[in-house]
Amino acid sequence: MDVKQSIAANAPELLTVSPSPHARRKVTTASVMKDVLIALLPATVWGIYIFGVRAALVVLLCVASSVLFELLTQLVLRRPVTVSDCSAAVTGLLLGLNLSPAVPLYVPVVGAAFAIIVVKQLFGGIGKNVMNPALAARVFLMMAWTGGMTVFPAAYDRVPLGADAVASATPLIALKGGELPEASLAEMFFGQIGGCIGEISALMILIGGIYLLVRRVITWHIPVTFLATVAVLTFLFPQGDIPRLTFMLYSLCGGGVLLGAFFMATDYVTSPVTSGGRLVFGIGCGVLVVFLRYFSGYNEGVSFAILIMNALVWYFDMWFRPRVYGKKRREKKA
Amino acid sequence: MKYTFRGGTHLNEHKDTAPLATVRLPDPAVVSLPLSQHIGAPAVPVVSVGDYVKVGQVIGSVEAGLGCPVHASVSGTVKEITTVHNANRQPIQHIVIENDGKHEWHENVKPFGKPLSETSFEEIVEIVRNAGISGLGGATFPTYAKLQSAKGKAVTAIVNCAECEPYITANHRLLLERGETVISGLEVVMHALGITDGIIAIEDNKPDAIKLMRKAVKDKPNIRVCEMKTKYPQGDERQIIYAILGREVPAGKLPADVGCLIVNAETASAISRAFYRGLPLVSRIVTVTGDCVKSPANVRAPLGASYSELIDFCGGCVKPPKKIVCGGPMMGQAQWDIHAPVAKGTSAILVFSEEYEKINSYHSDCIHCGNCVAHCPMHLMPNYLTQYAQAREYEEAEKLNVMSCVECGTCSYNCPAGVQIVQYIRVAKGALRMKKK
Numbered sequence: 144m145d146v147k148q149s150i151a152a153n154a155p156e157l158l159t160v161s162p163s164p165h166a167r168r169k170v171t172t173a174s175v176m177k178d179v180l181i182a183l184l185p186a187t188v189w190g191i192y193i194f195g196v197r198a199a200l201v202v203l204l205c206v207a208s209s210v211l212f213e214l215l216t217q218l219v220l221r222r223p224v225t226v227s228d229c230s231a232a233v234t235g236l237l238l239g240l241n242l243s244p245a246v247p248l249y250v251p252v253v254g255a256a257f258a259i260i261v262v263k264q265l266f267g268g269i270g271k272n273v274m275n276p277a278l279a280a281r282v283f284l285m286m287a288w289t290g291g292m293t294v295f296p297a298a299y300d301r302v303p304l305g306a307d308a309v310a311s312a313t314p315l316i317a318l319k320g321g322e323l324p325e326a327s328l329a330e331m332f333f334g335q336i337g338g339c340i341g342e343i344s345a346l347m348i349l350i351g352g353i354y355l356l357v358r359r360v361i362t363w364h365i366p367v368t369f370l371a372t373v374a375v376l377t378f379l380f381p382q383g384d385i386p387r388l389t390f391m392l393y394s395l396c397g398g399g400v401l402l403g404a405f406f407m408a409t410d411y412v413t414s415p416v417t418s419g420g421r422l423v424f425g426i427g428c429g430v431l432v433v434f435l436r437y438f439s440g441y442n443e444g445v446s447f448a449i450l451i452m453n454a455l456v457w458y459f460d461m462w463f464r465p466r467v468y469g470k471k472r473r474e475k476k477a
Numbered sequence: 478m479k480y481t482f483r484g485g486t487h488l489n490e491h492k493d494t495a496p497l498a499t500v501r502l503p504d505p506a507v508v509s510l511p512l513s514q515h516i517g518a519p520a521v522p523v524v525s526v527g528d529y530v531k532v533g534q535v536i537g538s539v540e541a542g543l544g545c546p547v548h549a550s551v552s553g554t555v556k557e558i559t560t561v562h563n564a565n566r567q568p569i570q571h572i573v574i575e576n577d578g579k580h581e582w583h584e585n586v587k588p589f590g591k592p593l594s595e596t597s598f599e600e601i602v603e604i605v606r607n608a609g610i611s612g613l614g615g616a617t618f619p620t621y622a623k624l625q626s627a628k629g630k631a632v633t634a635i636v637n638c639a640e641c642e643p644y645i646t647a648n649h650r651l652l653l654e655r656g657e658t659v660i661s662g663l664e665v666v667m668h669a670l671g672i673t674d675g676i677i678a679i680e681d682n683k684p685d686a687i688k689l690m691r692k693a694v695k696d697k698p699n700i701r702v703c704e705m706k707t708k709y710p711q712g713d714e715r716q717i718i719y720a721i722l723g724r725e726v727p728a729g730k731l732p733a734d735v736g737c738l739i740v741n742a743e744t745a746s747a748i749s750r751a752f753y754r755g756l757p758l759v760s761r762i763v764t765v766t767g768d769c770v771k772s773p774a775n776v777r778a779p780l781g782a783s784y785s786e787l788i789d790f791c792g793g794c795v796k797p798p799k800k801i802v803c804g805g806p807m808m809g810q811a812q813w814d815i816h817a818p819v820a821k822g823t824s825a826i827l828v829f830s831e832e833y834e835k836i837n838s839y840h841s842d843c844i845h846c847g848n849c850v851a852h853c854p855m856h857l858m859p860n861y862l863t864q865y866a867q868a869r870e871y872e873e874a875e876k877l878n879v880m881s882c883v884e885c886g887t888c889s890y891n892c893p894a895g896v897q898i899v900q901y902i903r904v905a906k907g908a909l910r911m912k913k914k
Contacts (some may be wrong), residue, residue, distance in 0.1 A: 148771060148793030150785045150828070152511060152814050159800045159834060160564075162900040164886030165827075166488065166806040170893045172841040228841055270894070362851075416847030416860060465856040467878045468715065469728040471683040 172269070175411075176229035178360045182351035183236050183406065189347045190340035193303030198340045201251050202239035206254035209235030216264040230269050233259050237277035237406060240341020241286075241399065241446075245294045245302050253287070254280040272405065274453045275413045278446045285446075298330075300308035311337045314397040315442040321383020331396035339397070352405030361409040362474060363430075364421035369404040372429025382437070399445040400432060407445070408469040413453040419463030420456070427452045451467040479681055480720040481706035484854040486708045486808070486887050490682060492764050499654055499775045499881040500792055503534070504578050508551050508781030512535065512570040516618050516818040517543030522572055528555045531637065533757045534583040536572050545609045545619045545712035545821075550581075550759040550779035551576040562815065564803065564810050566749040571818070575780070587755045593668050598628065601669040601752070608751035609758045609821075614712070614741035615804050617822040620748070623738065626731065627670055631738040634672045634724065636663050637707060638679045638686070638742040639712035642805025645825040647762040650775045652679070652686040655691055655746060662745030663700065665752050670738060677761065678717055684708040709807060710885040714739040716854055728881050743824075763787060763819055767802075767828035769794040783816045784825035784826050799834045802827040807886040840895040847899055849888035855881050858889045859898045867903040874905045 191199045213231035218223045226232075237256050258280035266272045285292050296302050314324035326336045328427035334344025341348075355361045369468060374391055381390035395401070408414060408428050415421050426450050435444025468474045513519035520537030524530055528875060530549040537547035556573045557660075589604055606621035612649045614637060636659060640648040652659060661676050677694070677910050679687050681704050694700040703721050705711050715726050724735045740748070743761060750756040759780055765858070766773035771792030778787055784801065788794065802809040803823050819826075849859035856876055865874040879902060888898040 146796070148789075149786040150798065150815055152793055153769075153794040153797050155797060155799070158811070158813050158815070160811040160813050161588065161800075161837065162897055162903070163802075163809060163811075163884075164807040164890050164899070165800065165802050165809065165811065165837065166890060167895070168891055168893075169836070169838045170842055170891075171839045172893050173839075173896065175844075175846070225841060230844075234625065268842065270844045292520050362847075411844045411846040414845075416845060416858065418849045418851070460858070460861070464858055464877075465850070467728070467857055467881050468719070468855040469725045469730070469881060470878060 158219045171232070173228045175360055176233050177315060178355065178358050179233050179406070182354045182360075183240065183341070184241040185347040185350045186240060186341040186344060186402070187236065189334055189344045190240065190244070193298050193334065193343060194296065196341060197302040198244035200238065200248065200351055201244055201246060202340060204251040205239030205242070205250065206232050206235035206237065208252045209238070209259050212256050212259040213264070216260050216266075220264065222268060225269060228269065229278050231259060234263065234276045238280050240402065241277060241281045241285050241339050243292065243295045243338075244340050245291075245292065245296050246287070247291050250284055250291060250414060252287060257283045270412050272412055274450050275407055275410050278407055282446050295339070297337045298335045298343070300337070308445060309430045313338050313442070314393060315436070317398060318382060318393055319436065319442050320391070321385065322412060323385055323389070324397070328389070328392055328396070331467070342399045342402050345401050348401040352401070354417055355409070362418070362421065364418055365408050365414060365425040368422050368425030370400065370406055372426045373400055373432055376433040378430065379434075382438075394436075398443045403428070403432075403445040403449055408452070413456060415456050415463070416461040417463050417465060418462055419465075420459035423459055423463060424452055424456070427455070479704050479706045480524075480678075481708060482711065482716040482720045482854060484852055484856060484887070485705065485708045485710060485716070486852045486891055488643050488890070490648050490707070491643045491766075491899055492649070492682065494764055494773045494775055495642075495649050495683075497646075497774055498827040499650045499762055500626070502668045502776050502778040502782055502787060504551070504576055505779065505782040505786050507556065507573055507575050508779055509561070509571045509573045509783065510547055510550065510781040511561070511818060511820055512537040512547055512698060513781070514547065514570065514617060514658050514822065515545045516616070517545070517622075519570065520544060520547045520870050522558050523568065524555050526555050526557055526571065529553070530555060530574060531581045531583040533586040533759060542882040543619055543622055545611050546607065547572070548609055548757040548759050550573055550781050552579050552581040555586075564812050564814075586757065588757060589752055593665060593752070595667070598669050603667060604751050605748055608747065608756070609753060610747045611821050611823060612741055612746060613743040613747065613761060613824070615808070615822045615824050620740065620744055623740070624666070624669060627733040627738040630733040630736060631670050631672055632669050632736040633674045633676060633738070634663060634670065635676045635678055635714055635717060635719060635721065635737060635739045636742055636745045637714065637739050638677060638683070639717065640683075641680060641707070641709045641712040642807050642809075642825075644766050644827055645764045645805050646775055647764050647824050649683050649686055650668050651742055651746055651762060652683070652690060656686070658746040658749040659691055659742050660690070660697070660700065661753065662740075662749035665748050666738065666745070667699065672738070673699050676721060677702045678721060679703070680705050680707045680711055709887060710854055710883070713854065713883055713885060715717055715883065728878070758821060761819070761821065761823065763768060763823055764825040765791045766825070767799045767835050769796055769828040769830045770794050780820060781818045783818055784812065785815045787819065787826055788815075794828060796830045796832075798828045799831040800829045802829070807890065808884065829858055837895070837903060843894050844894050846893060847893040848893065852887045852891050854885060855883060857882060859902065860903060863896060863898050863901040869908075871908045880906050880909065
């Protein structure tokens, strides 16, 4: 035997000792976040195609300022810098896709600051935030700049960089009034309508959502129960004279339900960890969306619905925790 | 039908050594036998420096309480009796024997005269105890005590050949090469406890072993072979019982409490060898592998041979080692000493390089993804247990049944954030145990 290969000659002075397990799956936080970015790509590209360079600028501003604010906050708070895990980029992209392409250009920056600094970092950074940062920021912006946030240009109305957009009616406004939107169902599905950058195309969001399911980044529980609940409720209680089925399909394709169900409600940090909890969480989101759309002063209720459910995650996890092996479901209290 | 359990995860198996026949380690010049290779009281030396000992001679014995005797694994002269720190940095007495290479067996090593049918329970317990047999799967619980605690309770005996840990192929080779000893060992156990239902439980990644064992038990109506789905931790006795019998072992109870006795394949083989040939436990099969080892192998090594000797026998290292693990990568223990001796619980020696070790270097905060909850075979919520352990709120962790954790490591394996979940749980369990005392 070759003497040089002997373990005694090869071993370092100190071997690594660490607790078991010594094997690990290759998936990391960073790889999960990158998967989410990839899944959002179709919807992003489609939004830019429909609304032009202005939409690209809004999205870019959101992502860049989110990453920058994360870096700055972590430097100021002397926390380890974790921008390389891409979670800030995901928050930024989600926020951008939630905005109208016609928002004034300071809005994305303020939104990113609110999402990253207030909602995420001040609560302790990744994994510690109670609410979905992108949605909380969107609601904050809605309150602060209601006017600017609710001007939605029509499809293919490519807003010039410096100019104001001409507002057009979105399908949800029509639905709320009990009228059939101008856009056909096919236009809704493929995304040739006015609205937020990333919310318009049902098809592109579905492609991304299926990618996440196939890659096992998310489980089916939340998106399926969320969408099924919205579908059932809108089918049972259509508004105006619209046929049930038509109203249901318009309600599913319009607004942020799909983006919310696949990308917002499934955010790991702000959704339950148990299958049972996820099912109830999804149903709750669906019920609240329909309730808010019908009875609130807003046309859309997805953001509020998910944020309200975010606050209840801990209770869902505890109520629907799995029965431990070798234990009865209800143990007598000691 | 393939048997399985709820939870768990399918690991990358790395069972590259499965087709390699077991090879015998050439005589080591010295062996260093730890006197505590089992759970329970350490053995006390009964030989002194300078004594001549033969193979199979008792050199350390436990007079009272739980424990197993330790036998000389080579013949030769006792060179020294010394205290060495084990992997946990606990001082353990070792007896160092200089090998004279004669392999002279001790006079006491002879088959138990009576046929199995005329042997009583007490006699079998005595044989198993005197042979120094403890659980060879890695837990090293003295087997005679297991038999005693199962007396009158167990109605099913299961031989655990799951070998669900990646890399290890020692049991697989044993089934292929000496499968008949596993069956006869099971028969000894069944006779001792009056059990009429014997099960050999094998994971479906060992089809050749399943086929061979099915053929071997064809005319034994009391014994059946059960094929289980390959999934970690199928080899955990609680999961085997659930998979095959659909019963759960209540928290804080033993398999015997649900009528089961479970022994590892190599333990069964050792029982057979002790009964029919009188052989005490002086050697075992060790899978030596890992990305550093030049030619991985299944090695039958005398107890007390040093890790470095086994690794060098397998061609040494192709790259500098970074971590040496005794046992499987999921539950095995990282070693700090390359000269540590092979003991009764050493089922594998894994040598990993710095490159391999990199997978363990990624760390972020818990992102609440729920992977640990989805895969936990005990259906716990490891993420919350970790949070409570980090906050030192151990009572809260106890309410979420932290004590039910079997520390299989499935949660840490699946964690994208690289949180050492099991270690936090161990801390919580340790703190709770201290408080109870």
